[in-house]
Amino acid sequence: MYEFVIIIALLLPVAWWTGFRNGKGVAKGKSIKDRLGFSKKYFVGLNYLLNEEADKAIDTFVSMLEVDSETVETHLALGNLFRRRGEVDRAIRIHQNLIARPSLSGRHRKMSLMELGYDYMAGGLLDRAENIFKELMLDQQHNQASLKQLLLIYQQTKDWQNAIKTSEKLQINASASLKSEIAHFYCELAEVRLYEHVPKEAISYVKKALSVDSGCARATLIRGDIEYSLSRYKQAIKAYRELIKQDVELLPEAITKINSSFNQLNDKKGLALFYQTAIAAGAGISCILNYAEEIQLTENDQAAAEYIVRKMSSHPSVKGLLKLIELHLKYASDSARPSLIMLQEVVSKLLDNKPIYHCHQCGFDSKTMFWQCPGCKNWGSVKPIQGIEGE
Numbered sequence: 001m002y003e004f005v006i007i008i009a010l011l012l013p014v015a016w017w018t019g020f021r022n023g024k025g026v027a028k029g030k031s032i033k034d035r036l037g038f039s040k041k042y043f044v045g046l047n048y049l050l051n052e053e054a055d056k057a058i059d060t061f062v063s064m065l066e067v068d069s070e071t072v073e074t075h076l077a078l079g080n081l082f083r084r085r086g087e088v089d090r091a092i093r094i095h096q097n098l099i100a101r102p103s104l105s106g107r108h109r110k111m112s113l114m115e116l117g118y119d120y121m122a123g124g125l126l127d128r129a130e131n132i133f134k135e136l137m138l139d140q141q142h143n144q145a146s147l148k149q150l151l152l153i154y155q156q157t158k159d160w161q162n163a164i165k166t167s168e169k170l171q172i173n174a175s176a177s178l179k180s181e182i183a184h185f186y187c188e189l190a191e192v193r194l195y196e197h198v199p200k201e202a203i204s205y206v207k208k209a210l211s212v213d214s215g216c217a218r219a220t221l222i223r224g225d226i227e228y229s230l231s232r233y234k235q236a237i238k239a240y241r242e243l244i245k246q247d248v249e250l251l252p253e254a255i256t257k258i259n260s261s262f263n264q265l266n267d268k269k270g271l272a273l274f275y276q277t278a279i280a281a282g283a284g285i286s287c288i289l290n291y292a293e294e295i296q297l298t299e300n301d302q303a304a305a306e307y308i309v310r311k312m313s314s315h316p317s318v319k320g321l322l323k324l325i326e327l328h329l330k331y332a333s334d335s336a337r338p339s340l341i342m343l344q345e346v347v348s349k350l351l352d353n354k355p356i357y358h359c360h361q362c363g364f365d366s367k368t369m370f371w372q373c374p375g376c377k378n379w380g381s382v383k384p385i386q387g388i389e390g391e
């Protein structure tokens with residue numbers, strides 16, 4: 001804080017001298033008294049500074065800066081510095097003060113408005129920020145930056161319809177496509193409708209998501225969930241089969257419903273075949289263990305254990321090890337049992353403390369699935385962890 005005020009104190013004479021040197025002070029008929037007034041305030045501010053009253057010092061220094069074309073940039077720089085330091089109220093005051101000046105040029109007014117919009121964003125005043133960016137998006141120079149801010153607002157407020165409209169406008173001039181994001185917004189709408197028991201509309205949003213991004217695995221996953229909720233198990237399985245082709249890493253998200261759908265249809269062979277196909281396509285340990293359970297039921301424990309051991313040689317996994325311990329415990333001798341139980345507890349605790357999901361963009365780890373990463377805000381970058389401690 002203290003260093004920051006010193007920067008302002010040093011900045012002020014530079015801004016004042018620049019204006020004075022250009023003859024502005026004289027040309028506008030400013031008297032020596034006015035200029036001395038500046039000096040007096042400056043020393044009052046310095047006095048506050050020396051007494052370590054930083055808040056009063058800042059207010060004094062800022063009040064000294066007259067707003068004219070020479071000092072607008074200094075005001076903007078000061079406002080930005082306050083915002084970056086988390087002093088949003090001060091930043092808002094400075095930018096509002098700028099905008100209130102009738103003499104401000106159109107270009108500087110828009111620049112100040114933009115900064116005020118950023119201040120409101122930083123302060124969580126999203127409705128006020130929205131109004132500003134809606135106005136500025138009509139200006140060619142601020143169009144893209146305003147649309148980006150509006151998109152952030154609509155995602156934060158879960159206003160998915162407006163998020164879609166804004167993304168569509170934004171991607172007209174953007175270098176990168178936003179189709180993946182738009183598909184996720186449709187998926188959000190589909191999930192809301194599914195939750196509200198309006199499956200017809202949910203399906204319609206899933207279709208829109210896939211029409212924007214045919215590779216949107218999340219849309220296919222939701223389609224499966226909608227069909228499952230309607231007890232249309234064959235259609236649910238069809239969607240989950242499509243998921244194998246689109247993104248086999250997401251299959252663990254549907255495993256409970258996959259098992260249940262086949263069980264409802266009393267189709268054990270179909271379930272085994274489903275997992276065989278998924279595993280051949282690269283599905284992880286969750287599918288391998290589910291398939292092993294089918295072997296356990298249709299054949300015996302030994303066949304299931306042999307299958308897991310075979311798979312573990314090419315796909316080492318802590319979850320697989322835990323299942324093997326469980327199978328061996330059934331047949332363990334009295335002398336081996338305590339060691340196996342201890343090993344089972346240790347491996348269980350090891351898994352309990354591990355995250356399940358990982359963001360490929362920023363490295364964020366969690367035990368919960370997020371379609372939008374809470375760390376980097378990217379969509380679809382969080383996936384089940386692969387490898388020995390994951391899938």
Ligand SMILES: [Zn+2]
Pocket residue numbers: 359360361362363364373374375376377378381
């Ligand atoms: Zn991330």
